[in-house]
Amino acid sequence: MFIFSNSLKSLKFISYSKKFNNFNNLRRSLSNTNIPDYCLGKININKMSEIDSTLNPLFAKIDELKPKFIQRLSNAVSIPSVSGDETLRPKVFEMSEFLKNELKNLGADDITIKDLGIQPPPVNDENLQLPPIVLSKFGNDPNKKTVLIYGHYDVQPALLEDGWDSDPFTLIEKDGKLFGRGSTDDKGPVMGWLNSIEAHRELGLELPVNIVFCFEGMEESGSLGLDELVEREANDYFKNVSSVCISDNYWLGTKKPVLTYGLRGCNYYQIIIKGPGADLHSGIFGGVIHEPMTDLIKVMSQLVDVNGEINIPGIKEMVAPVTEKEDGLYNDIEFDVNELNLASGSDTAIYQDKKNILMHRWRYPSLSLHGIEGAFSGSGAKTVIPSQVIGKFSIRTVPNIDSDTLDKLVIDYCNEKFKELKSPNTFKAELIHGGAYWVSDPFNNEFTAAKLATKKVWGINPDLTREGGSIPITLTFEQQLKSNVLLLPMGKGDDGAHSINEKVDVANYIEGTKTLSAYLHYYGITN
Ligand SMILES: C[C@H](N)C(=O)N[C@@H](Cc1c[nH]cn1)C(=O)O
Ligand SMILES: [Zn+2]
Numbered sequence: 001m002f003i004f005s006n007s008l009k010s011l012k013f014i015s016y017s018k019k020f021n022n023f024n025n026l027r028r029s030l031s032n033t034n035i036p037d038y039c040l041g042k043i044n045i046n047k048m049s050e051i052d053s054t055l056n057p058l059f060a061k062i063d064e065l066k067p068k069f070i071q072r073l074s075n076a077v078s079i080p081s082v083s084g085d086e087t088l089r090p091k092v093f094e095m096s097e098f099l100k101n102e103l104k105n106l107g108a109d110d111i112t113i114k115d116l117g118i119q120p121p122p123v124n125d126e127n128l129q130l131p132p133i134v135l136s137k138f139g140n141d142p143n144k145k146t147v148l149i150y151g152h153y154d155v156q157p158a159l160l161e162d163g164w165d166s167d168p169f170t171l172i173e174k175d176g177k178l179f180g181r182g183s184t185d186d187k188g189p190v191m192g193w194l195n196s197i198e199a200h201r202e203l204g205l206e207l208p209v210n211i212v213f214c215f216e217g218m219e220e221s222g223s224l225g226l227d228e229l230v231e232r233e234a235n236d237y238f239k240n241v242s243s244v245c246i247s248d249n250y251w252l253g254t255k256k257p258v259l260t261y262g263l264r265g266c267n268y269y270q271i272i273i274k275g276p277g278a279d280l281h282s283g284i285f286g287g288v289i290h291e292p293m294t295d296l297i298k299v300m301s302q303l304v305d306v307n308g309e310i311n312i313p314g315i316k317e318m319v320a321p322v323t324e325k326e327d328g329l330y331n332d333i334e335f336d337v338n339e340l341n342l343a344s345g346s347d348t349a350i351y352q353d354k355k356n357i358l359m360h361r362w363r364y365p366s367l368s369l370h371g372i373e374g375a376f377s378g379s380g381a382k383t384v385i386p387s388q389v390i391g392k393f394s395i396r397t398v399p400n401i402d403s404d405t406l407d408k409l410v411i412d413y414c415n416e417k418f419k420e421l422k423s424p425n426t427f428k429a430e431l432i433h434g435g436a437y438w439v440s441d442p443f444n445n446e447f448t449a450a451k452l453a454t455k456k457v458w459g460i461n462p463d464l465t466r467e468g469g470s471i472p473i474t475l476t477f478e479q480q481l482k483s484n485v486l487l488l489p490m491g492k493g494d495d496g497a498h499s500i501n502e503k504v505d506v507a508n509y510i511e512g513t514k515t516l517s518a519y520l521h522y523y524g525i526t527n
């Protein structure tokens with residue numbers, strides 16, 4: 001039996017680093033044999049029928065518990081755990097307590113709350129506490145593999161007045177969709193893992209692997225403190241981890257499930273410009289002083305052009321060239337510009353063809369302007385000159401951009417552009433946080449097990465994709481725990497993560513819970 005052959009075939013000659021050359025040689029030598037693709041990941045085929053008979057009642061139990069699972073997500077969404085808003089930090093802590101209670105009720109063998117101390121600058125409140133890392137264990141059987149499952153319990157900001165159709169922190173079910181902030185990013189998937197544990201418990205079914213949960217509350221704000229914690233716990237709490245699984249991204253489109261083997265990184269910057277001692281009347285001071293906002297707009301407008309081209313010299317040069325082999329990879333992926341337009345709710349695509357869209361989402365850097373703190377942004381016509389403005393922008397990074405070199409290029413460029421203005425205002429450009437890109441080998445046991453799980457639940461072979469977004473801790477897990485990382489997304493490409501009316505389809509939430517569960521069972525029988 002040959003399964004998953006299309007996407008695998010297209011990927012088989014891709015090599016991202018020396019590390020994977022041996023594997024690619026092995027694949028090349030096997031590609032003309034009758035060995036099934038899933039055997040490349042060394043699954044124990046004799047145990048396949050046993051798994052099937054376990055999964056059927058498990059799936060039935062998950063269906064039966066659907067109302068309870070939706071209520072669990074509703075409870076989670078009702079806590080506005082926005083990590084980027086300092087005033088909502090108590091809510092992020094409340095969310096960590098919520099998780100702790102859920103884990104306790106599910107009979108966790110261990111729950112450990114790791115305090116990360118004070119948030120480092122730049123920050124407004126110098127005593128701001130970082131939210132804790134919630135660690136937990138289910139099972140400690142030396143004969144089983146141990147899977148570390150990572151997720152985040154913080155969310156992006158959301159206000160009704162941003163344009164939401166309903167309160168962002170009240171989960172609403174409409175037309176088979178569950179709307180609410182965090183429904184897909186990342187409370188839905190985190191609840192999916194808890195749902196899976198509950199379904200096993202209700203059935204009296206043993207978990208097929210030991211589980212170590214690692215839930216953080218700062219992912220949307222650069223995962224501050226987590227790198228160091230993973231380093232510290234690598235040989236302690238995370239000692240026996242054989243593999244890492246993360247469900248925190250999305251299908252590429254709306255029809256086909258995917259498995260993800262790459263992420264872009266994200267370096268987030270701010271430009272602070274200070275001028276007058278207080279906000280001023282533009283009728284009195286307009287035209288007679290240098291305005292911070294005018295300086296800022298001038299500098300920010302020179303970072304990127306309207307076609308998404310980054311204007312900062314030296315960045316393009318660091319990007320890994322497209323090889324002939326990689327070029328063929330995009331043809332087999334199911335996606336087109338209509339999916340992009342549907343997901344963006346517009347007809348504003350820069351590129352009209354699949355290959356260019358995917359390449360610019362996955363393997364080229366991008367620079368986005370996010371906002372200006374201190375600027376007038378309400379309705380009406382306030383005639384004020386803001387005394388201090390802070391411009392925010394980020395760069396999505398890709399192989400082989402060196403993060404430190406990038407920071408220097410960006411900050412030097414901003415300083416140079418400000419200097420050209422000959423303004424007496426004060427100027428500072430700085431990095432707020434950075435997170436690394438990650439690209440992996442999608443031909444290992446983890447991806448094999450995930451393909452089987454996806455096929456079992458969705459009846460279709462997944463595409464292998466990269467993700468344009470970032471999950472800063474991914475590379476650290478891979479390096480510190482010397483483990484493979486699998487990204488196994490739950491939601492669809494049109495879920496609107498970070499946007500208004502974020503949602504997860506009920507089908508994705510429930511079938512996703514089944515997929516995560518099935519993954520653990522198939523991974524458990526890999527050799
Ligand atoms: C893909 C993931 N669900 C996500 O949304 N990640 C954030 C991480 C981030 C990095 N800097 C700030 N937030 C993202 O890609 O924006
Ligand atoms: Zn996320």
Ligand SMILES: [Zn+2]
Nearest residue numbers: 185220497498
């Ligand atoms: Zn996010």
